Each structure stands twice: as C-alpha cells, then as structure tokens.
Amino acid sequence: MTDFRVEVRVTPRRGILDPQGSAVQGALRSLGFGGVEEVHVGRLIRFTLAADSESDALGRVDAMCRQLLANPVTEDYDVRVEAPAAA
Amino acid sequence: MTDFRVEVRVTPRRGILDPQGSAVQGALRSLGFGGVEEVHVGRLIRFTLAADSESDALGRVDAMCRQLLANPVTEDYDVRVEAPAAA
Amino acid sequence: MSVTARPGDPAITPELVAEHGLSPEEYRLVLGILGRTPTFTELGVFSAMWSEHCGYKNSRPLLKQLPTKAPWVLQGPGENAGVIDVGDGLAVAFKIESHNHPSAVEPYQGAATGVGGILRDVFTMGARPIAMLNSLRFGEIDGDEGDRVRYLFAGCVKGIGDYGNCVGIPTVAGEVYFDGAYEGNPLVNAMCVGLLKADELIRGVASGVGNAIMAVGAKTGRDGIHGATFASAELSEESEARRPQVQVGDPFTEKLLLEASLELIRSGHIVGIQDMGAAGLVSSSTEMAARGEGGVDLEITRVPLREKGMTPYEILLSETQERMLVVAKVGHEEDVRAILGRWELDAETIGRVTDNGRYVVRENGVVIVDIPGEPLVEGCPTYTREGVESPEIAALRAWDASAHQPLWEEHDPTWTLRRLLDAPTIASKRWVYEQYDSTVRTNTVVGPGSDAAVLRLRGTDRAIAMTVDCNGRYVYLNPYRGGQIAVAEAARNLVCSGALPRAVTDNLNFGNPLKPEVYWQMSEALRGIGEACTAFETPVTGGNVSLYNENPRGAIYPTPTIGMVGIVDDVAHVTTAAFKQEGDAIVLAGRNTGELGGSEYLKVVHGLVTGDAPAVDLATESRLQRGVLAAIRAGLVRSAHDTAEGGLAVALAESAFAGGTEPFGVTARLGDDIPAPALLFGEAQGRVVLSCGAETEVELLRTLEIHGVPAKRIGTVGPRGGSFRVQTRDGTIEAPAAELAEIYETAIPRRMDGTAADVETSLESEVQHGA
C-alpha cells in the first residue's frame, strides 16, 4: 500500500452557464486586468489515498467522482494521482 | 501577445479548519471508500490571458490573486500558466 | 410572405413530427393553418406551443370546472399571475409553478430555476415579490431508494433556499411529504406572492405597431432546449440521456432583472413585459403577440448569444434562465437601455410589433417562420377523454375502519405517537425552513412553523396570509374528496391565522392523462376543487398543470397543490398555532369521528395506504371556518391549529412544541366513544385546536355554538417542560413534552445531516453559486 496524492479538478461543463465565472471576469476587468477571457470557476479536491498501485488509485478516485465529488449533469472532472516522491 | 491558459488553485490555508474537507472525508468513508486522508476542498479558477510572455502572465496573475482571487487571511494559492500548444 | 427552408435543416418526416410530440391529426391541423409543409424551425415552434405545458391540451376542458370570478379578482387565469384587490389601493399578484421534471434530473438547479421562473411571472405583472412558498414531494427517506431521495430532498431544498435567499425574497411557508409514490418523480412546486398598487398592473402584451421587442437579461445558450416538451413526457432511461438540457440559475442576475423590471414598468417607456419561461422566446413572443392582437416580426440574428453556432431553432426554443422580453414604445428604446444599464443589464432590439397578426421570424432578413399568430396560440386542439376509475383503487375505499386491528404495542398510544412524530412527513420541517431566509424585507409577521404565513401590508393595519396544501394520498383514494380537502385545509390554515380566504392558485400534478384512470383522477379532483372553491368563495386566479408525472413503476399520487391567499383585516387578529400560556383552556372545534382511511397512522404504523379519504361536508366546513374566524376577530383565541396528518394527538403536540425553546405540557381528556387509534390519530376533517384564557372559555364556546360549530373544552395547557398527557377511554398518552419534542425536531436532521447526499449537495452548490 502506498499513499498517493490525489487532486480532483471539477469544472462546470462546457457550454453550461457559469455565472460565477462571468462575475469573476467582470471583476477582473473592472480592476483593470485586460485580456482575460473564458473564466470558469470550479473546485479542487485534494487528499491522500492508500492504494496498491496508481491504476488502483485512479479507478477508485474515478468512482468517488461519479458518486460524490462531481455532478455528472453539470460538471466535468479530471483526476491526477501522484506517487509519493520517495515511497 | 499570446493567449496563455491560466489555472489558479486556491486552497484553505494550512492549519485552518476545513469543514468541507472533513465532510467530504466522512461522506467518502460512508460510501465505503477507505484509506482517504487529509481531504481539502478548494477553488479552481481557469481562464485565458493575453500576455507578452510567460513571466508577464505570471506576474499579472499573481497580482489578480492578491487583489481578488484569494483571501490571504484564509487561503493559499498557486498559479500555473501554460503557453498554447502551437503558438 | 414566402418562407425559406434553411440549408441543413432536417426534412420533415412523420418520424420527426412524432418526435416533436405532435399527433398525425395535430400535424394535419398545422398543415391546414400554414397551407404548406412547415419548415423545421416552424415545426419546433408548433411543437412547443402545442405541448401540454403551453397548450393545456388535456387539461383545458377540465379547468372549466373551476370558478374564476369574484369582485376582488382583478386578473384571473391567462396572465403571468393572478391578481386580487386587497384594499387601500393595493393588490396582490400570486401564482404557483412546478419544476418537477427538471428537479428529478438535477435537483439543485431544477428547484432553483423553478423559483426563478415563478418570481419572474410575478414581477412582470408589476408586483414586487414579497414572499415565496414551496410544496415538495419525495420518495421514502428510509426506503430502498433512500440515497437518491436524500439527494433529491437536500438538493431541492438547497436550490430553493440559495435562489430565494440571494434574490432577497423571504420563503415563508411550504410543505413536504415523503411517500413511495413519488419515488423517481419528485414534485417541486413553487409559489410567489407579490404586492403592487392596483393601478400599476401591467400585462404581457405586445401592442402598438412599430414598438420595439427587446430581449433583456442573460444571453441565450443551449439550455433546456425543448424543456417544454421534455416536461410533457414521462421520465425514462432515455430522458436520463438527455441530461445536458439542464438549466442553470443565476439569482444574482434575477435580482437585477427584478429591480430593473419594476423600474421599467413604472417608467412609462414600455407597454408590455414577459418572462421567457418554458419554450423560451417562442412562447413569450407568441403569447405577447396573441394578447395584443397584433403580430411580431423578429430578426433571430439579433438575439444575444452565449454560445457560437446556435441555429434559429435552438435560439427560439432555448430555455436559458433570467431572460425577459420587453416591448418598448417606439422611440423609447434608449430610455429602456439606460434603465437596464443602471442595473448592469443589456437589452437588444430583436424585432417589432406588426399589425398583420402573424408570427414572423427572419434570419438575416430571410423569412424562416411565418405562422398566423392566433391559431398558433389558441388553436392547440384540446381533448376531452373518457375517464375510468381504477378498480383496484375503488376497492381500497371499501376498507372498514371498525374492523381495524391495532398492533400489540399500540396498547400504549405513547408508542404510536412517538412513531408518528418521527415520521418525516409529520416531523418538524425546521431542517428545511432554516435554510430559507424567512425574515428579509421585514414584513414577516408569522413565518414558517405555524398554519399559514402572515405578512404585513406596510402602511395599513392589515396583513395577508398564505399557505400551500395538498394531501395526495387522499386524492389517490378519493380524488373528488381529496380535491375538496386540499381546498378546505388551505382555507382552514388561513382562518387559523386570522385571515379570510380570498383566492387560489393551483398546481395540478398528475400522471399520464392518456391513461383513463389518470384522466378520471384529474376530472374528479377538479370537480371537488371547483365545488370547494365555490363554497369558500376563493376563485382560482391561475395555476399550472404538470402531467406525465410517472416513472417506470407507475403514476404519482394525484397531487393538485392548492396555494391560497387570504386577508387579515387587522394585524391584531394574527394568530399562530403555538400555545401561549400555562393554564389556558384547550378547546376542540369540530367533531371527532372513527375515520382512519388514508391516514398517516395507517401508513406509518401498519404500512397501509387504504380506506376512503376522510369525509368533508363543505357547509359544515364553512361554518367551522366562519365560527373560528369570528372568535379570533373577537379576541377570544390565543392559538389556533387545524388538525391534519397524524390527527388530534399530533395537532396537540405541535401546538405544544411550537411556542419556543421549551415545549408546553398538555393535559387533555377525550371522552368520545371511539377507539383510541381513530380518536387520537384519525384524520377527520373540519377540526381546529384552539386555546384561550380561562376567562374567555365560555364566550369562545358560545361564539362557536352561534355559528353552528360543535365545540368543547378538552384540556389545559400545562407548564413549560411539563408532561404531555392525553387520556382516552382505551389508553393514555403520557410522556415529558420535551422528550416528544426532541423526536419531532430531530427526525429529519438525523436522517440527513452528514449523509453523502447532504455533503454532495453542499459541494455542488459551492461551484455554481458562490454560497
């Protein structure tokens, strides 16, 4: 068993209205930051996971995303799994 | 000018109570996912930024974080900037 | 005008017509109206306008049974919302709307956007929304599908809360039932009440040739395309696959729209305003045109878009939220833009009002839709079907309460009461309504937790009361009685709060009307509702029909939710359900019976949904309501609470618990010669639990008697923290009130807090809503 570092990134599905993204874009513009486009706000979930292998970890995290961490109706997610530097 | 892809990751500052992280950990456990520790829930902000160079982009995004995207009292942030594949 | 088919549009085939929900006969009507084959875009337009949702195909003839007129009704059915006069030059606009199907697919957004839609219906009448209510139905929390139920429940509640809280409209009342009949098909009905000056009423009309039709608010995306037809078809595996249609709500933009709209309406720069609701631009623009008896001519490329490459078909049918259509007077477009700009909103002129009565849409000047407006809006065929009662349900009514065998545990009715107080349908809904801001705008005299909510009318001595009610199980067992009871209960709730019931908005949630048993339920329920509304002088000023509420396991209970509004003549008459003082007399108005049919008791304790719905007699019920209201107005009553689910014992408990942190004790004795289960937990109609000071008891009883209401003192309010004791001939309930209150208060949080569904909901809302 190794403790993998996991990072799940969840973002609003492409094409779906993202009012938070638009609000942030507007605020950045009013602060004078130009050239900012396509702002989307999502969430980041980090944790450690004890797993046998990277593929074991990936499989379980994917299940977690489908069941809890992301909403398949409105969100996309991607997962990064990293083995500890010196295991 | 190049359109850089920017990703800002905002996480609860270390040592700060993260009730959402604990709730997620509890929920994962109740769904039968064991071996999960140190769960933290943060925010992910993605956008494109027209900038002269990567260091120009990094500098401006850092200013955005300080002025708006993260709250230094409660949050840490890190920034990734990526040049478009074929610019 | 010649109409050009767009390159790339699919050919019109019988299959395509069928996919658009039009029957061959309906399609023949379309051909007759146009005198030619429709273009693909036109087919989409007809399909939306002739869907159940917009066209009321199967319900319109039945709705004729409802009374709609009274001297105080300023606006009856047919507008965005009904409006009644409440005196002092003030009027109240109110309406209820369902978002059942969207909520089944995505509870948080589905419920939130339901709130958004009904808010827009009210403020586009020129009314400032002052209160929201909601009526919710889910499957069993404790059942096999518990995880999904919790997810739907948590998501809907959070969606309703986040949206209303953000816009800043208090959510003041509602109801929640849990029953297996709603598994997979939850009901989410939201009601909005608004206040306006009677002379500022505005309607959704497009009139005045040359006036500008402007699209206001959010940019159009591919959200919820064909939502109107989606809402008119049964849920299936296939509709799961159509998930991307989900609409996302933006309450912040809604708040801006609300303020801007009210300013626009008062500015005199516009002649009409309408929400782009179900079927979006199509239905809003055609309905406005039909009401104005003119035509419209739209240029589709002027509609501001959020996504690239949208076709006219998609633009017309998109259900992106937080958009409105405004008709500006010629030459006032810039003024309209200025007002909107102040609220950070954009407006684009997308067409003009014409006088040719036609619905015309162009793409870069080329006509792609040209339909005579009147038949498009009014010509949807309606169907009167043959209803047949389901023999299985008819058989349930034959169940005989007198042969009912209580369980062994029931020898101690305290055991039974504990079970009932722990049943999520009966238990406290605090978990729900504490997620709703119920006090913003500082008008809430009585918020959630009593029989009806009461809001003051600033600047007057009066107030309005409001409630939503429907026990679907009664309607299932006996739709005619069940329909009557829904109205009677709503009226009773208002009366208990000190209000005179005035008008109704109804949300008819039923199964598939093509099934004869379902059609029969609709027609019988409406007959009952119509008679009751006539008896209580509460005409129906509008409502909403939601059909095809079925899942693979069958239809929901027929659930015609009744939203009712009443007037409190003097705020001094406002009364709540909570006992007020130790030593007060407890009086029961109305008569106990041996009925048990359709009760929560049978379901919770015996797992039975059977028997006939409780009997109602509208004349008796009217007398009761008049008597109770007279007593309240005479200042004789300290608390009033109607008995409903769980019967008299639960009603007494609720009055004891409602008064704050520490519940009151109760000592009551029921001498009736009725078996304990029916006496304590039966749901006989027409009963109200009152409390009064010992010195006014005699006068209270006399007042009730003068009104022909049977009434007697049944007990005394005990000390705070005392014992809850209700004695009958065959068994006594006895337990510390605090212990019972604890069961009642924790039943829902115990089943919800910290569950995966609860946590998942908190995560999702974070991304889409800030917080």
Place this chain on the structure above:
Amino acid sequence: MKIGVVTFPGSNCDYDCYRAVKDALGAEAVYLWHRDHDLRGVDAVFLPGGFSYGDYLRAGAIAALSPIMREVKAFAAAGGPVAGICNGFQILCEAGLLPGALVRNRSLKFRSRPVHLLVERADTAFTSEYEPGQVLTVPIAHGEGCYFADPDLLDQLEANGQVVFRYCTADGLVAPAANPNGSARAVAGIINAEGNVLGMMPHPERAVDPLLGRTDGLGLFRSMAAHLAGVQGAAHGHTEVGR
C-alpha cells in the same frame, strides 16, 4: 442627521436598513449607489446585507472593490461611523476595514433563525443604548458567517475589547450549542481598533418592530443616533463658544 445605506448590485437588505433608519429612528435615510464617488454628506454609513455580486467567488469580495468603497474607506479613516451587517460585515473584512474573514458556516448550510447575542461592549458608538452583558435576540440569515481569525489576532481583538457581540444561550452563556455557524470564540460582531467601524452577522434592522415580534435591534440604531447627536452637539457647542 443623515444616514446612508449603500446599494450594491445584489444587496437585498438595503431596504430594511433604510426603513429601520427612517421608521424606527425617525432619521433621514438616503441610498448610496455602488458606482457613486461621494457619500452625499451623510453622517454614518450602513453596508447592508444581501448577496452583492451574487457572493460569487467569496462573499463580499467583488463588492469590496467597487467605487463607493473608496469613499467609505476615506470616510472611515476620518472617523466616520460605518456599520456592516451580514454581507456588509463580509465586505468590510474583504476591504480590509475589519480584521479576519467570514467563511462558510461549519454546518455547510445556510442558516436562518433568531439567535441570542451577548453584548460585550456597551460603550461604543453602536451599542451605548445596551447594557453590558445584556442578551439580545436578533435573526441571522447567512451561509458564510463563520468568523475566522488566527489565534494571535483573536487574542489581540479580545485584549483590545474589539469583540462587541458573541453568540450565546438565552441566559447569556457562551456555549458551543449556541454558536450557529462555528465562529471563532463565538464572535458575532467586532469593531475596529478606532471604534468607528462595526461588522456583525446578525440583522438588527430586522428586529426593530414589535409587530414582527422583536425590537432588540433598535438599540443599535438609537446608539448611533445618540453618538451622532453627541458629535454634532459637540461640534455645534464648539462653534458657539468660538462665536
């Protein structure tokens, strides 16, 4: 006496604050618009509750950057009284006018209910009409009202007497069960070191009318009025002496 109530896009308690000032206090109230560049000569400023900019990103973060806030900062720096309620408190923290931050409620749920507040300081411009140790009942309605500051800052706030209100039980006990959102040290309201900027999560403007069942919020408005009258009286007296 003229009191300004700021309207940000998404504010929704501006009206309630305005009415409280006008009806309950009988003072002049004016709305100030978020894009304005002056405060129209007001003597005190309210930042009201609501969801400014939808509370997108973080509650109050975007509003803190709006033009009017520059004026509010200058006004506060000159000693003008500023009170932020609910979203207004969040904005004050985001704008750096008050220390600390307001984060999501520990329960992760929006919470709307009356709460009890212990008056810790009854000698400020906002609380002089209360008694020290008095227990108030005032509604809350927020999703992000958990006050956070690191322990050193909290110690400093306490040492300076900057904690004005704490959540408590009906008998005035500061207990975890009475803390509705998980705020550090049960903080419900704080004041800046200079004593002229107050932030609080509960809504005193919703508790000023007996018809709605509560009047404990009145003291806050009356305290401000007394303070302003004192300031103006003092200023007036001074000119008289000078004459």
